[in-house]
Amino acid sequence: MPLDCREVGSVSEKTGELVQGTLDMLILKTLALESMHGYGIAVRIEQMSKGVFKVNAGSLFVGLQRLQRAGLIRSEWKESENNRRAKYYSLTALGRKRLDSEARDWGRQVAAIARILEAS
Numbered sequence: 001m002p003l004d005c006r007e008v009g010s011v012s013e014k015t016g017e018l019v020q021g022t023l024d025m026l027i028l029k030t031l032a033l034e035s036m037h038g039y040g041i042a043v044r045i046e047q048m049s050k051g052v053f054k055v056n057a058g059s060l061f062v063g064l065q066r067l068q069r070a071g072l073i074r075s076e077w078k079e080s081e082n083n084r085r086a087k088y089y090s091l092t093a094l095g096r097k098r099l100d101s102e103a104r105d106w107g108r109q110v111a112a113i114a115r116i117l118e119a120s
Helices: 022-033 038-048 057-069 093-118
Strands: 073-079 085-091
Touching: 022 038, 022 057, 022 073, 022 085, 022 093, 038 057, 038 085, 057 073, 085 093
Parallel strands: none
Antiparallel strands: 073 085
16 A cells, blocks of 8 residues: 655545555655754655655654664754754665665665556
């Protein structure tokens, strides 16, 4: 069942649904670029997807907790760019390995789907 991580908009709006588990991979990829706080992760995913995915705070929070419990990310409190305390997340070595593995698997799945869609 797809995981809809968009903010709820109008009913006629085209949905940006993610396959179950994809949000975790996107969070890991975002943190592979640099450590950041939750809001920054959501903004970066929206930017990188050119607005297709708008991660809601609830989905992001649950994903961050799940990844931290699995030892794929760690967190620490730091001062944000607007001088407020924020929890910053960063990728662990185990998280980097998981990201590499999931990215390879995702690439194989996308290629297989493309072959099926191109079949005549």
